[in-house]
Amino acid sequence: MDDLNDQINWLADKIYDELVLLRHTIHEQPELSSQEYKTAELVETVLNKWNIDYIRLSHSTAIIAKIKGNLDGNNCIGIRADMDALPIHEETGLNYASQVPGVMHACGHDIHIVNLLGTGYILSQLKNNFAGTVKLVFQPAEEIGGGAAEIIDYGVLENPQVTAFLAGHVAEEIKVGQVQVKAEEIMLASSRFDIKLSGRGGHASAPHRTDDIILAAAKLILELQCIPSRKINHIEPAVITVSSIHAGSRSNIMPQELVLTGTIRTQNNDLRREIHTYINDILTAQEIISGVQGGAVFKMGSGAVYNEPLLTAEFVSAAANIIGKHNVLLAKLPNNGSENFYHFAKRVPAVFFRLGVNPDPGQNREPLHSSKFIAADEALKTGVRVMTAAALAFLRKGPAMG
Numbered sequence: 001m002d003d004l005n006d007q008i009n010w011l012a013d014k015i016y017d018e019l020v021l022l023r024h025t026i027h028e029q030p031e032l033s034s035q036e037y038k039t040a041e042l043v044e045t046v047l048n049k050w051n052i053d054y055i056r057l058s059h060s061t062a063i064i065a066k067i068k069g070n071l072d073g074n075n076c077i078g079i080r081a082d083m084d085a086l087p088i089h090e091e092t093g094l095n096y097a098s099q100v101p102g103v104m105h106a107c108g109h110d111i112h113i114v115n116l117l118g119t120g121y122i123l124s125q126l127k128n129n130f131a132g133t134v135k136l137v138f139q140p141a142e143e144i145g146g147g148a149a150e151i152i153d154y155g156v157l158e159n160p161q162v163t164a165f166l167a168g169h170v171a172e173e174i175k176v177g178q179v180q181v182k183a184e185e186i187m188l189a190s191s192r193f194d195i196k197l198s199g200r201g202g203h204a205s206a207p208h209r210t211d212d213i214i215l216a217a218a219k220l221i222l223e224l225q226c227i228p229s230r231k232i233n234h235i236e237p238a239v240i241t242v243s244s245i246h247a248g249s250r251s252n253i254m255p256q257e258l259v260l261t262g263t264i265r266t267q268n269n270d271l272r273r274e275i276h277t278y279i280n281d282i283l284t285a286q287e288i289i290s291g292v293q294g295g296a297v298f299k300m301g302s303g304a305v306y307n308e309p310l311l312t313a314e315f316v317s318a319a320a321n322i323i324g325k326h327n328v329l330l331a332k333l334p335n336n337g338s339e340n341f342y343h344f345a346k347r348v349p350a351v352f353f354r355l356g357v358n359p360d361p362g363q364n365r366e367p368l369h370s371s372k373f374i375a376a377d378e379a380l381k382t383g384v385r386v387m388t389a390a391a392l393a394f395l396r397k398g399p400a401m402g
């Protein structure tokens with residue numbers, strides 16, 4: 001460990017209790033996407049207290065703070081945290097559990113906010129030790145695919161120009177104290193579909209006089225599973241999941257309409273459109289064969305989050321230097337989830353890492369988005385150390401790296 005890492009460790013220890021309190025306060029008052037008002041106010045209060053300059057975007061809860069080092073240099077990097085909670089009723093029984101019925105920080109964004117604040121604090125104390133600028137980006141509405149675009153439109157990537165971006169996300173299957181990363185795609189591309197089937201209804205005792213859209217839906221669901229297995233090279237990751245079906249009212253009535261929704265995940269961004277075409281082809285074929293009319297509406301989600309390989313190597317070395325090599329895990333496969341950090345990562349070389357929050361991954365693995373999901377406070381120790389060390393390493397390397 002070098003001197004700078006000693007200072008980071010010392011400052012992280014010094015601020016830890018305050019960060020835990022902040023995290024509990026945010027966890028107790030979760031706010032849904034685009035409604036992060038109290039959260040943003042708290043972030044502003046803390047930034048003011050620590051004398052960190054920031055701006056709040058107008059008509060928004062987004063906040064961008066800036067910390068400039070006192071040494072000579074113009075490099076600039078960004079670090080992003082998302083702030084929104086989910087419409088889930090918390091059932092953890094924690095003493096700092098949500099006090100808002102039906103809303104919970106079940107995706108760990110409370111940890112993300114405080115990690116970024118803690119990183120800001122440490123960097124603000126180390127201004128004499130680095131050159132360049134770090135922008136801290138507090139993003140609203142990630143869970144509904146929002147926030148990133150308005151922050152980019154505002155111009156976060158310019159003045160000064162950002163040459164690298166960093167973000168982390170909590171992970172329930174990783175031990176607290178550890179981080180995980182991989183070069184290239186780390187989160188998958190997503191899109192969703194809404195399919196409507198319609199046909200003749202009638203009496204359930206005489207299906208031959210109806211179009212039986214229930215049977216058509218059953219065939220369709222099986223047919224959809226043949227897309228990843230038979231239409232796409234099996235080496236190429238692709239997931240199609242039907243996650244809801246709604247139709248019918250009684251056992252003796254054949255419905256006239258059926259609605260089915262689902263999600264698509266791929267590693268290759270363009271593959272989503274190809275899959276949409278296959279789905280449309282299946283619906284057309286089905287209409288010819290059974291008379292059931294089908295229409296699909298597709299909505300593109302985030303593309304795959306791409307970790308720039310050289311920057312990722314820099315992240316791994318900075319993280320290993322501060323938390324130990326054995327605590328920096330390299331993932332072989334991308335995570336199945338998608339993340340709208342994609343919007344930053346497609347414009348600027350970026351690293352998205354996963355942060356362990358589980359004291360005992362062998363036992364308790366309540367997943368993200370579960371009402372019983374718990375993230376250990378100690379993840380803040382790892383988060384602020386790793387993010388600060390990586391930020392300083394990225395600044396030292398500058399734009400040549402990307």
Ligand SMILES: [Zn+2]
Pocket residue numbers: 107143368369
């Ligand atoms: Zn989430």
Ligand SMILES: [Zn+2]
Pocket residue numbers: 107108109142169
């Ligand atoms: Zn999340």
